[in-house]
Amino acid sequence: MITKLLLILLGISIILPLRIEGPHAESEKGPSAGLDDVYGPKPQAPQKKLPAEEIKPTAIDTPRRFGKLLAATQILDSMLNNYDHRLRPGIGEKPTVITVVLSVNTLGPISVPNMEYSIDITLCQTWYDERLRYNGSFESFVLNGDVVSQLWIPDTFFRNSKRIHDYGVTRLNHMVRIHKDGKVLYTDRMIIDARCSLHMLKFPMDSHSCPLSFSSFSYPENEIIYKWDDFKLDINDGNSWKLLQFDFTGVSNETKTISTIAGDFMVTTLFFNVSRRFGFNIFQNYVPSSVTTIISWVSFWIKSDFAQARTSLGITSVLTMTTLSSYSQKNFPRVSCMTALDFYIGVCFAFCICALLEFALLSFLIYHYMKSRTSPRVRHPPTRARALTPLRARASAHARARQQQDVVCEIEDSEEDSDEEEGPSCPAQQSLRPGRTQCPGSRCRLCKYLCMARSCNGSLWQQGRLFIHIYRLDNYSRVIFPVTFFFFNVIYWLVCLNL
Template sequence: MLSKVLPVLLGILLILQSRVEGPQTESKNEASSRDVVYGPQPQPLENQLLSEETKSTETETGRRVGKLPEASRILNTILSNYDHKLRPGIGEKPTVVTVEISVNSLGPLSILDMEYTIDIIFSQTWYDERLSYNDTFESLVLNGNVVSQLWIPDTFFRNSKRTHEHEITMPNQMVRIYKDGKVLYTIRMTIDAGCSLHMLRFPMDSHSCPLSFSSFSYPENEMIYKWENFKLEINEKNSWKLFQFDFTGVSNKTEIITTPVGDFMVMTIFFNVSRRFGYVAFQNYVPSSVTTMLSWVSFWIKTESAPARTSLGITSVLTMTTLGTFSRKNFPRVSYITALDFYIAICFVFCFCALLEFAVLNFLIYNQTKAHASPKLRHPRINSRAHARTRARSRACARQHQEAFVCQIVTTEGSDGEERPSCSAQQPPSPGSPEGPRSLCSKLACCEWCKGFKKYFCMVPDCEGSTWQQGRLCIHVYRLDNYSRVVFPVTFFFFNVLYWLVCLNL
């Protein structure tokens, strides 16, 4: 039974399957018969845009890939038979090198070491026919790794003390080769160069700091340097570290220096700077002037206040000594004096003279004169018997010698508190006494010694009330402070006027 049913069921399944697949195959065949198109089949718009972008990138990539092998081929060609040990035009003509300098920063300028620091970009241009080529490339830019394969001018800086080439992140060097054989070589470096400073007019001085360069091995007949209209680019926007100086400009000079190995062309740039006066004025001139004027306060202090006047004078002198030492602290040890040294020295002299004035006044008042309460006419005390003998001796002595009265200077205090001179009469000592003739002779000898001085000067009170001082300059000892109150400030004022006129007009 089962054997009869199974074949029937299999037949039914085959019939149903043939009916389901029949229409699908027919529709596929009809569609295929209807959509048969010869040539490129149309695509949707999005597919067209994608295909165009793909084609353009493929073409650009092809071009780039095409230029890179061409540039490599040019570089390999010009360097294949190139000898970097020989300069261009050797044996025919000198190599002309055009120089251009761009200053990144200038300073600081060290006065003590007499040197300055400068950061520059140094560019050199020359022609090398061996590097010329014919192609669509106008120029080839190469980094510092290729510099060793080319001939480079052996330029060195003659007055440099230290030179540093920057190498972060790569060596700061660049070579540009043009198709006509022109070569541009650029390098960045920091140089510590010497600068001879003439400090005679310090701090009103101006300096020209040179930067000299030349070829180390090629003389003038093989290498020539020149400026292209002296083009010097200065980047003033950068922070220059001149501090005490102002940059005033640049100048240049070209010269030929003769050496035992030949004549070399030397190019020199001068960086002109002038000192700013404000710092030195507040650090040196103002303290010196104030200290000098402070020493004049002693002229208004009483003569009896010796400790106050002495301490003020000594303090002023020591302060000027300290200021003079401080001004030379950060200064080169030159053998000549500067304008600032001269000013401080004159201020020191004024302070010392103010102290010396009190010493002279004190000596004249307390050592040359003897103070007395009041003038007296002194007579020796004698008894009646001796009085007759004294008269007889006096008459006998008067016949031989003229009678003389010795005027001894004593001081009395007036109503205004000022010491005034007065005179007291003394009888001369008797010739018989042991001190009489000798003391009289010593006084006469002293007067002869002072005769030359008193010929032109008369010092009150020694000559007050006399007639022989007419036509001479009278100097009142007790008014010496009054004279100093006027003479010192006026003299210092005229000194400052003359000093600044000379220093600012040199």
């Protein structure tokens, strides 16, 4: 009986595990059970790696990596333990040679009113320090700006700088690289606002050389020597140079020694040569000035009777030139010298003033002539000359001769002359026409150097003088003003462009 119970319990213990494993096996084989009859490779479930296996280094790599790290730490500690960053390399033996490589990232803008310019540079300085030599498998160590305070760094400063901005995002842009042979490379990136003396005499056809001077602040020439290695100017195609009105024409350098109360210092200067683009000034200053001057000549084709039109046109031209002159000085340094643009605008202003004065002179002469025409005629009785005694007649003749010498032109009011001449006649013509009588009260004092008759030959004592008629002033001005302005422009542009 007991034997039977043991056999039953043994059978139950064998059957129950098989029933429990059956559903799990079917569920695992369920998705792929129907793929046994399909042609092709069967899909396999990807094997996942445990996170501990991905991060955990192998036993072989761990001592190797930590071994290099410990070796680098030991080399740096051995170099800096007995290193005194207060003393320059080679002190008391020889001067330290600093090799400079300058990389220009951005040049500009150039501020004309403040006479300064902005430049973004990367300054690379290289020197040898025997105290930093080491032996090891590392060719060089690249260190960030935190180690700069533990090394000797040249005290280079820019002599003509106004403001200097260091890049501090995300860390200060300083880098130190130490080589096995003791060569040290120190790189620093900065933005400098430097002074630039702009000579504006030829503005807007001017060219300038903006300097960037640097030297040591405390070490004289017998302790630190600067040496140029190369000029590296990175000109990007993305218009990173903000020169605006200028074109970059080249770069040059100069090294000299200056004497100060602290000693003789070596100063190295880099010159950035730029020339101005004067296309903007042509359209903003030269063209409006020339057009305003030409418009002022329209008054020469307006009759003198329309005084209001000619006066308003002349005054408008003068005021326009004044506005243009003030606008050209808006973004300009307050210099005492006259620039080429100021000279051109000043000449255009003079042409507008002369056009206005020409009408004023014409109006005055016409008014004087019309006033003399309306004066009463003075007639002398013919019997008065016969009644005079010979002595009085001789004195009267001398008086009339002196009176004629003082007056070049006499104004006649006869009807036959009014049809032939509109202006006054000359004494030379009066001598050819003895029938005319002269009016002592209508003498033209302004005719002393100008003959105002349309057809005046002049007497013998008038030879060599200019004979002109008042009604022909506009005709003369129509030719004289444009021709003079044309020759002025030719000479102006030839001189300015060839200097």
